[in-house]
Amino acid sequence: MSAGPESERPLLAVDRQQQLLDLIQQRGTVRVAELVTELDVAAATIRRDIAALAADGLVQRVHGGATTARADAVPSESLLETGILGMLVPSLDYYWPGIVRGAEVAARENGLRVVLRGSSYTIDDERPHLTRLLEQGAGAILVSPSPASPHLAETVDQLGDLDVPVVVVERPGLAEPAGRPFEHVHSDHAFGGARATKHLLALGHRRIAFACPPESPTGPAVREGWSRVLDTLDVPTASRIDLSIPQHGSTISETAVDHVVDELLASGSTAALVHADAHAIAIVQRLEDRGFSVPADLSVVAYDDEFASLFSPSLTAVRPARAAIGRAAVELAAARLADPDRPTHRVVVLPTLHVRESSAGPKG
Structure with missing residues (x-):
C-alpha cells in the first residue's frame, strides 16, 4: 500500500521541533495548549520538544509554553507574573486551615498570593474547582484531591495535562500520569x-x-x-x-x-x-x-x-506540622516557577510529639 500524502504523515521529531522553532521565531511566544491542536500532538510531546530546544539554547522555556532565546525578548504575560497560587483543599474546617495559613504566610514572603477553593471529602468531582482556579489566573496549583472521589483518576489526568506547576499536598500515594511526576509535600x-x-x-x-x-x-x-x-x-x-x-x-x-x-x-x-x-x-x-x-x-x-x-x-x-506543610508547598511551587528545569522534589515533614498529662506508666 502506498504512503498517503505528505501532509498526512506524522512529523518526525526533528521536523516537528523545526516547525516548533519556526513558530516561536515568528510569534515570539507560543503556548503548549495552542500547539496541541495546531500540531496535532500530545502536550507531553510538545513539552519534550520545548525542553530539547531549550537545552540547545534555541528557545527559553516559560510556564505554559516557550519564548525566543534572545536576551531582550519579552514574553507575553507568564503565569509567574500573575503571582497567584491556586489552592484546593478537601476541608475548610478541620486540619487544613493550619496548612492554608502556612501557605498564605509563605506566599506573601515570596511576593505571591493564595486563591483558595474548598472541596469536601464527599464531593463527586473536583475538576470544576481546578478549572475555576485556572480561570482566576493561577500560575501554580497546590492540591489535595479527595481519595474517595469517584472521579479521582480523571482529576489526576487533568492535573497531568496542566501547563502550570502542580504540588500535591498530603497525598503521598497518589497515582501520577505517565511522564508527569508531581511535586509532593506530605506529613510522615x-x-x-x-x-x-x-x-x-x-x-x-x-x-x-x-x-x-x-x-x-x-x-x-x-x-x-x-x-x-x-x-x-x-x-x-x-x-x-x-x-x-x-x-x-x-x-x-x-x-x-x-x-x-x-x-x-x-x-x-x-x-x-x-x-x-x-x-x-x-x-x-x-x-x-x-x-x-x-x-x-x-x-x-x-x-x-x-x-x-x-x-x-x-x-x-x-x-x-501543618503550617510547615503549607509553607513547603508554596516554596516548591515558587522554586518551580523560578526554574522550570529543576528536578522534581518530594518533601516529607515529620510530626512532633507533645507530652502532657494523659500519659504515664501503667499501674502496678
Whole structure:
C-alpha cells in the first residue's frame, strides 16, 4: 500500500521541533495548549520538544509554553507574573486551615498570593474547582484531591495535562500520569504513629491499643506506624487491639464511644493511641463517667493536636506540622516557577510529639 500524502504523515521529531522553532521565531511566544491542536500532538510531546530546544539554547522555556532565546525578548504575560497560587483543599474546617495559613504566610514572603477553593471529602468531582482556579489566573496549583472521589483518576489526568506547576499536598500515594511526576509535600504520619507508640512503650506499656474512624485518610498511615512498633514486641497481628470508631459525618454516637471503651477495658489495654482529638476526648470523658481515670487506668495519646492541650487532663498528642506543610508547598511551587528545569522534589515533614498529662506508666 502506498504512503498517503505528505501532509498526512506524522512529523518526525526533528521536523516537528523545526516547525516548533519556526513558530516561536515568528510569534515570539507560543503556548503548549495552542500547539496541541495546531500540531496535532500530545502536550507531553510538545513539552519534550520545548525542553530539547531549550537545552540547545534555541528557545527559553516559560510556564505554559516557550519564548525566543534572545536576551531582550519579552514574553507575553507568564503565569509567574500573575503571582497567584491556586489552592484546593478537601476541608475548610478541620486540619487544613493550619496548612492554608502556612501557605498564605509563605506566599506573601515570596511576593505571591493564595486563591483558595474548598472541596469536601464527599464531593463527586473536583475538576470544576481546578478549572475555576485556572480561570482566576493561577500560575501554580497546590492540591489535595479527595481519595474517595469517584472521579479521582480523571482529576489526576487533568492535573497531568496542566501547563502550570502542580504540588500535591498530603497525598503521598497518589497515582501520577505517565511522564508527569508531581511535586509532593506530605506529613510522615507513620512516623507520628510510631513516635507515639514508642513513647508509651518507654513508659512501660505493652498492651497499646489503636482507635480510629474507618474513613479517616490519615488513619492507615498512623496505624502503620503503631503496628511497626508492635512488630518489635512480637505481638501477633491477631492479638493487636485495633478498634474502629464509627461516626456519622463528624458526629460520634455515645453507643460507638461506649463500644470502644468496652473493648479497651476487656482487652486489658493500658494505653491507647487515638485519632483524632475529638475521638480521644470522647473516650476519656466516657472513661471518667464510668469511674475510671486517665492516665491512672489508661494512658491516652491523641493524634492531630488541634485542641488536645485544652482538655483536662491535657492530652499528650502527636502534632503534624501543618503550617510547615503549607509553607513547603508554596516554596516548591515558587522554586518551580523560578526554574522550570529543576528536578522534581518530594518533601516529607515529620510530626512532633507533645507530652502532657494523659500519659504515664501503667499501674502496678
